[in-house]
Amino acid sequence: MKTTKEQFPTKTSLVLFFLKGSIGLFIAGVIFSMAVAFLDMVNPKIIQYTVDYLIGDSESVMPFYMQMIVGITGGREYLRGHIFVVALIVIAIALLCAVFRYLNKMFNSMAAEKLICRMRDILFEHICHLPFAWHSENHTGDIIQRCTSDVETIKMFLSEQLTSLFRIVIMIGLGMYFMFQIDIWLSLISAAFIPVIVLYSLFFHNKIGSAFEIVDTEEGKLSAIAQENLTGVRVVRAFGREKYERERFETKNREYTKMWIHLMKLLAAFWTSNDMISGMQGMAVLVLGSVFCVQGRITVGELIAFISYNAMISWPVRMMGRVISEMSKAGVSIDRLRYIMNSDIETDREGAIEPPLNRDIEFKDVSFSYDNGTAEILKHVSFKVKAGETVGVLGGTGSGKSTLMYLLDRLYNLPEDGGSITIGDVDINNIRMHYLRENIGFVLQEPFLFSRTLYENIGITNKSASIEDIRRAARMASLDETIKSFDDGYDTFVGERGVTLSGGQKQRTAIAQMLVSKPPIMIFDDSLSAVDTETDAKIRAALDKNVGQATTIIISHRITTLMHADHIIVLSHGELAEEGTHAELLDKNGLYRRIYDIQIQGGGEDIA
Numbered sequence: 001m002k003t004t005k006e007q008f009p010t011k012t013s014l015v016l017f018f019l020k021g022s023i024g025l026f027i028a029g030v031i032f033s034m035a036v037a038f039l040d041m042v043n044p045k046i047i048q049y050t051v052d053y054l055i056g057d058s059e060s061v062m063p064f065y066m067q068m069i070v071g072i073t074g075g076r077e078y079l080r081g082h083i084f085v086v087a088l089i090v091i092a093i094a095l096l097c098a099v100f101r102y103l104n105k106m107f108n109s110m111a112a113e114k115l116i117c118r119m120r121d122i123l124f125e126h127i128c129h130l131p132f133a134w135h136s137e138n139h140t141g142d143i144i145q146r147c148t149s150d151v152e153t154i155k156m157f158l159s160e161q162l163t164s165l166f167r168i169v170i171m172i173g174l175g176m177y178f179m180f181q182i183d184i185w186l187s188l189i190s191a192a193f194i195p196v197i198v199l200y201s202l203f204f205h206n207k208i209g210s211a212f213e214i215v216d217t218e219e220g221k222l223s224a225i226a227q228e229n230l231t232g233v234r235v236v237r238a239f240g241r242e243k244y245e246r247e248r249f250e251t252k253n254r255e256y257t258k259m260w261i262h263l264m265k266l267l268a269a270f271w272t273s274n275d276m277i278s279g280m281q282g283m284a285v286l287v288l289g290s291v292f293c294v295q296g297r298i299t300v301g302e303l304i305a306f307i308s309y310n311a312m313i314s315w316p317v318r319m320m321g322r323v324i325s326e327m328s329k330a331g332v333s334i335d336r337l338r339y340i341m342n343s344d345i346e347t348d349r350e351g352a353i354e355p356p357l358n359r360d361i362e363f364k365d366v367s368f369s370y371d372n373g374t375a376e377i378l379k380h381v382s383f384k385v386k387a388g389e390t391v392g393v394l395g396g397t398g399s400g401k402s403t404l405m406y407l408l409d410r411l412y413n414l415p416e417d418g419g420s421i422t423i424g425d426v427d428i429n430n431i432r433m434h435y436l437r438e439n440i441g442f443v444l445q446e447p448f449l450f451s452r453t454l455y456e457n458i459g460i461t462n463k464s465a466s467i468e469d470i471r472r473a474a475r476m477a478s479l480d481e482t483i484k485s486f487d488d489g490y491d492t493f494v495g496e497r498g499v500t501l502s503g504g505q506k507q508r509t510a511i512a513q514m515l516v517s518k519p520p521i522m523i524f525d526d527s528l529s530a531v532d533t534e535t536d537a538k539i540r541a542a543l544d545k546n547v548g549q550a551t552t553i554i555i556s557h558r559i560t561t562l563m564h565a566d567h568i569i570v571l572s573h574g575e576l577a578e579e580g581t582h583a584e585l586l587d588k589n590g591l592y593r594r595i596y597d598i599q600i601q602g603g604g605e606d607i608a
Contacts, residue, residue, distance in 0.1 A: 006342045011334040014341060015158070018119050025111035026163060032104035033167040039097045041174045043090055044308035050086050051301030112159035116151060123147050123337065129345040132411040133371060141224030146340060149219065150333035157330035161323045168316040168323070175313035182302045186289055190310050193281035197274060197317050201324040204270045211263040213332040218256045225249050278314050285310045346410075352432045357439045358520040358549055359424025361385040361408070366419040368403060368412070377403045379574045380419070385567070387424075390544070390552040392562030394592065395571030401555045402445075404571075405523050409440050423521075441519035443527040447510030449501070454483055455490040457509055461517040473516040476542040478535050479508040504531040511539065515547075522547065524554045528561055536561055559599045568592070 008014040019026070079085055127143065172194070179187040229236055229245050236245050286307060293303045362384045369376040378400045385391045395401045406412050408421055410433055421428050428436060441461075449457050458473060459465045465473075470490070474480040482505060486492040494500055494509075501509065507527050514522065522543075528536045540561065543552065556562050563582040570578040570585065570592050577591050585592035 006338075008338050008341055011331060011338065014334060014338050015154075018115060018122070018154075019158075021118060022111040022114040025107050025114065026158070029104050029107035029111060030163050030166045032100045032107065033163060034170045036097050036100045036104060037167045037170040038174065039093050039100070040171070040312060041178060041309070042093055044305040044312070045178065046086065046090060046093075047308070048299075048301040048305035050083070051299075051304060055080075055083075108159050108163055112155050115158065116155045119151050119154070119337075120147065123151070123340060126341060126343075126345060130340075130343055131346050131413075132406070134343055137371075139220065139224035139227075141222075141227040142220030143340075144227070145216075145220040145223045146336050150216065150336050153333040154330055154337070157326055161326045161330075164319065165323050168320050171316045172313050172320075175309045175316075179306055179309050182306050183289075183292060183298050186285065186292060186298070186306060189288060190281060190285050190313075193277060193284075194317055197277055198320060198324075200273065200277065201270070201320065204266065204324075208263070208266055208270070208328045211259070211266055212329045213335075215256070215259045215263055216332055216336065218252070218259055222249075222252050222256050225252055274318050278318050282310065282314060346433055348432050349430055352430055353426070354432050354435045355424055355426045356520075357423050357431075357436070358551070359387050361387075361521070361551065362422045362425075363404065364420045364422070366404070366407065366414065366421065368400075368407060368414060368418050370412075377574050378407075381571070381574070381576050382419075383569055383576060383579055385551060385553065387551055388549045389566040390554065390564075392565035392568040393553065393555045393571065394557070394559075394562055394568060394595065395577075398573075399571040400574045401571055402525050405442070405525055405553065405555065408523070409437055409442055438517075439519050439521060441514035441517060441522045443507070443510045443514050443522075443524050445507075445526040445529055447506050447513075447527070449494050449506060449509060451493075451495060453488075453491050453493055454486075454509065457494055458490075458512045458516055461513055465516050469516055470512070473512040476515050476539070476546055477508040477512040478531075478538045478542070479505070479512050482508070504535070507531060508535075508539070518550075520550055522550050522552045524552070524556075526555050526557065528556065528558075533560060540564065559596050 008017065124147070127147075176187065176191060179190060225245075225248065229249070236242060289298070289303050289306055292298050293300060298306070364382055366378055366381045367376060368378045377398075381400070381404070393401050393404070403412070407414060408428065410428060413429070414421065423431070450460065452460075455467070455470060458470045462469070467490070471480055474483060483490055483492070492500075507529070508531065511524070511527060528539060531539070536558070537560075544564075554562060554565060562568055566581070568580065568582060568585055569576065570590075572591055578585055578588060580588070586596060
């Protein structure tokens with residue numbers, strides 16, 4: 001689900017957005033990194049002039065900073081007699097480098113953690129506001145993988161590779177400058193290898209990027225399988241599917257492993273070849289430099305300095321290749337996050353209002369089909385729910401019962417030609433979405449409970465609810481006595497997705513969870529399917545007595561659950577087949593009557 005106009009059209013735009021608040025720290029880290037690079041380049045010069053100017057008798061032309069160091073430390077003759085002073089200078093520079101390195105690491109680490117914190121916060125908030133349809137189209141495991149592994153990959157690239165790129169450029173630039181000062185031809189031979197390494201790295205850039213994208217996608221699929229099996233552990237074990245699911249996971253894991261091995265082979269080939277080219281460069285400089293020194297073209301000190309500079313730029317050149325290869329991986333991860341950030345979030349229309357919702361609800365010529373290519377779910381459905389009424393919705397599987405309620409709660413939006421839904425003559429599209437959902441209590445057939453106590457789960461919809469409010473809601477849901485039988489009572493910890501509770505207990509907890517918020521509109525989407533008939537009757541009686549003026553919509557397959565409703569809607573294949581009271585529908589001798597005969601007179605349910 002993409003926006004018509006992307007908020008982040010390029011990778012750079014998304015990175016700059018994430019960097020807000022931490023870019024200053026990154027710049028500070030880069031400055032200290034560049035200072036380290038400059039100080040590293042001073043030491044070979046000091047060694048060169050120590051060998052040629054102090055130990056030897058060469059009259060070298062020294063740069064201003066070397067003349068300044070010699071002047072401050074007592075002059076040439078003094079230093080010849082006190083060589084240890086030069087050693088102290090080298091140690092002082094090394095200590096200063098250590099301080100700058102520490103500051104570089106500190107600022108880099110602070111920036112990286114601030115960046116990753118902002119990325120996680122923004123991604124989580126954005127995902128929370130994405131439409132229900134988007135979540136239906138994307139695997140949870142893949143979303144988690146994008147928000148963890150991909151975020152970490154981007155953080156590592158920005159905090160390690162990209163910031164070191166500035167230091168690499170400075171080191172190569174200064175190194176080549178000093179090397180050209182020593183000997184132009186020897187410098188040209190050394191420099192000739194640099195474009196070879198860079199071009200070679202660019203060649204591998206696309207190969208590594210494509211391989212990493214495939215690996216990243218497969219990791220998301222593997223995570224999705226693991227997540228599905230962990231959350232559906234009851235179903236897997238109940239049907240003895242452990243072997244099948246294990247083999248399914250192992251097959252996907254082997255595929256993922258093969259792809260990683262392929263990627264590692266590419267990286268191994270890249271780094272081995274890179275090392276070989278760098279080794280050839282070092283050997284060429286050493287051999288030709290020695291020849292030039294014997295010929296008298298350069299001094300011994302200059303040869304030592306040149307070899308030092310060549311060694312110092314050798315690693316940055318190779319690192320530049322690594323930065324390019326890591327850029328491929330980071331680019332893939334940024335694109336995967338751009339997919340999330342460029343997906344449309346739910347927004348209110350301009351001028352959206354917050355009208356009272358204890359009003360009549362009307363579905364007018366509602367038609368709807370999902371975006372996944374399935375047939376039309378609802379076809380020109382029209383009916384009215386009067387304020388304060390209890391309305392029952394009956395229909396077979398796939399008849400569109402739940403879809404109607406999803407549309408009312410705006411979990412899905414009606415297309416422009418799909419009719420309209422109004423509350424008190426106000427189109428729900430003109431009502432603030434958060435306000436609408438806050439005032440519609442929705443209990444699903446498969447409720448989701450959090451890994452918290454029963455007290456916290458029931459009170460999650462109303463943070464200001466007292467223990468008496470929670471117990472009252474639990475009593476209405478026929479749950480209070482059950483909770484009292486637990487050792488820890490309301491402090492009983494509920495496992496992930498309520499795994500420690502039975503199906504009926506989970507449904508009753510979800511009902512209490514909704515009742516504690518006292519919404520003006522209550523929807524029960526087949527949420528009594530896992531409770532017995534007696535408990536079903538108790539809950540319905542409690543609702544009739546306590547919900548007051550709330551409008552109640554009950555979806556169920558059971559006639560006994562719906563027969564006492566003020567009005568009953570019967571759906572068949574997405575169309576409104578019948579509507580009326582229980583008695584009226586029996587007299588029509590239609591679909592409702594046939595279901596009634598099967599369930600009641602056929603012994604499917606006990607009407608008493």
